[in-house]
Amino acid sequence: MSTTDKSSTTVKSADRVLDIFELFAEAEVRELSLMDITRRLELPASSVFKILQNLVHRGYLEKDENGKMFHLGYKIFQIGAKYAQHTNLTTEFQYIAGQIVTEVNEAVYLSIRSDRNILYIAEKQSTHHVRFVSHLGMKLPLHTTAMGKLFLSAMSDKDVVELYREQELGLLTDQTISEPEKLLEQLKEIRREGVAYSQGEAVQGIRCVAAPILNANQEMIAAMSISIPTTRWKEDTWSQMTELVTQGAKKLTSIHYYQPT
Incomplete structure (x- = not known):
């Protein structure tokens, strides 16, 4: 030849x-x-x-x-995550997350969906010695994390049931949701409140609050979260984190995806 x-x-x-x-x-x-x-x-x-x-x-x-x-497969999403690191979304995330860390000194994360998982594409760490440390490209099951449950809440209950029709809700800790009915009930609450929580469901001893980032069609394309060890958890800090992550996600939505009609 x-x-x-x-x-x-x-x-x-x-x-x-x-x-x-x-x-x-x-x-x-x-x-x-x-x-x-x-x-x-x-x-x-x-x-x-x-x-x-x-x-x-x-x-x-x-x-x-x-x-x-x-x-x-996972390799496609890893490449997508690497690409996302060089977009304005992650650049602006670093700026906004930096402001949040300065205010509450807790870790902030950015993720996208990867099939039944979330894929971490950016983070801003706190200065505390005790903290949850992810790494870019790390994946965790949707139903175990605050950011993941946000992605599920953007789906209909029918689609969520279909997603897990042939796969059980795996356990990562003794707090992980394992019953589909309980998950669906929590998704209703997330849709109503606009934020999602994780109470040690993915990593033992770590609480997390997350808010959605939307595109011009009001579709969820990423999620932003703040994590805190239960040893530092306080009611007033939790309320502040919820407000900060909500406002941070809205800023990212506004800067990159929202187009007024």
Whole structure:
């Protein structure tokens, strides 16, 4: 095979990979089978199968328990998180979070959704020795965190039930919500109040309050939170944190996404 032939093959393979990613991005459903992909892209099943196995191996796609359905994998979201670090959202977050840390000296976080998890994309730490320290790219289950429950509250109850239809609510601590009915009840409260709380549900001894960041269509695209160890928790501090994170999230929404009509 000539150099030209190899080059053409490489470009064709790259195009097919990108076609698959774009198909998942545009599909109305979260998961697609091999036959779904081959039919929609009009590609040979044998070629698509090899590409899918490669993407699964590299973490760009993941398979369901039966190995027949595919969905976007963690690697896609890690890359998205790295990209987000260089956007104005994270730049402005650092400024606003810095003001919050100056006022209450507690850690502030920014996250996006990654399937059934939240993905940490930015943080501003407190100066306390005792604190919850995340790392960029860390993921925690949606139902265990204040930011994650915000993302769930943006969904309908029907969609939340469907999301966990074949997966139990896993436990991270003895405070983690494990009953779907209890989770749905808490989501109603979050929708009513506009903020979410976590009482040691993801990390033992850590309380968290979070507020949503919206886009121009009033859709939630990120979440901002403040965390505090229970050893430093006080009612007046908690109220102040709730106010600060709410105002901080509104500022980020206004600066980057809100467009008056």
